[in-house]
Amino acid sequence: MTDPLAALRLDPAGVSAAEARLLRKITADPTIVVDLAITDLAVLCETSAATIARFAQKLGFTGYRQFRFELAQALSRERGDRERHGLDEDDVLAEDDVQSVIAKVAYQEARAIERTAQAMDGAEVDAVAALVSSAARTDIFGIGASMLAAIDLHLKLVRIGAPAWCVSDVHLALVQAATRGPGDVVIGISHSGTTHEVIELLRLARAGGATTVALTNVPDSPLTAHADHVLCTVARESRFRIGAMSSRTAQLAVIDIIFTRIVQSSGDAARDMLRRTREIITGHNDAAR
Incomplete structure (x- = not known):
């Protein structure tokens, strides 16, 4: 339903x-x-x-x-x-005390993850995971707060040796998107689905033959018009939204799900790589003490 x-x-x-x-x-x-x-x-x-x-x-x-x-x-x-959470109103109000803010923000972010999980298309999740697993390279683009989600996926993929890139310079991103082709995957992240730069990056990549993926809160948005696959979050920001809050939490949940499916499908190779990279980082931190 x-x-x-x-x-x-x-x-x-x-x-x-x-x-x-x-x-x-x-x-x-x-x-x-x-x-x-x-x-x-x-x-x-x-x-x-x-x-x-x-x-x-x-x-x-x-x-x-x-x-x-x-x-x-x-x-x-x-x-x-x-x-059940003891809230009459889930939106943060100007007169709320600190305990009310803690309860409301926690509720909003937990609700965003729950609703996003309920709405996710499992077939689409596995399709994207399979594409990234076999891609010649994966580029992840986001602007502003969505860049945080893009960086998170980039770091995760690098941990298992996947050829992944994430850049913050828009000019470099445009060059990368314009030079992607068949066998490459390009992921664009935008909560609103209307971020001009991310739309343009997906358009350029798709025009070159790359497979494109949109991660957005609005399935019927300009961004999805340039996407071969769409992953949707279900998050509502409060009126005190200074930066991405629930939207960022929902995006990170989707990324964690996609990455988990990638690791599952990659078998021992990915798990061994995760173990090796964890040991390297732990050893580096121990030596620095």
């Missing part, structure tokens, strides 16, 4: 003006779908009942009735989760 809250992660640029109004209203307050009949929601959003029904189908539901029912169930589950 489609997760109604995850289904709302549509790129506003990819919908009609009427659908964009619906998306803004529902995303801001999903309870209006539960509370309002389709005709009342149409009046509130200045559109028609037919448009709302088509929008629900676009999200993956048979119609508004199913979307309304599934959204009510999802909101009820979230409310139950908050109650």
Whole structure:
């Protein structure tokens, strides 16, 4: 069954003006779908009942009735989760004390991992893991906070001797993407799926014949238009999002899952390499003491 809250992660640029109004209203307050009949929601959003029904189908539901029912169930589950964690509200508020902030941030990040895991496509995970395992080289690109996730995957792949690269200089990244071809894998990471540089890097790599992978929170985004494979996170940032928080946590969870599958499929060779590199680092640290 489609997760109604995850289904709302549509790129506003990819919908009609009427659908964009619906998306803004529902995303801001999903309870209006539960509370309002389709005709009342149409009046509130200045559109028609037919448009709302088509929008629900676009999200993956048979119609508004199913979307309304599934959204009510999802909101009820979230409310139950908050109650179990002792939270009336999961968003961080300006007046929250430190203990409330600790509880809310922990809840948000744990929830992001849980929802991401529930939504992951196992076949797509294994397809990406197999591609990286056999790639002539793998380039991982991210900008800003997503660069942290790109670096993490790069470090993991290097630990098992995989030919992987991750650069922070955009000009060098453009050159690398433009010179990738068949047999190469290029992974672009962008929470929003709208980061211009990452979109351009994936476009260039794909044009050269490389296999491209997008890791994003928005499956219907400009980034995924240039991806052969898409890995999705399900994360919602709080209003106090200064930098990536839940989104970064969800990205790292996906990377850990992909890497684990790579190590599993590589057998003893990868595990031996992990052991050797761990021993080298441990020996280096011991000698420096």
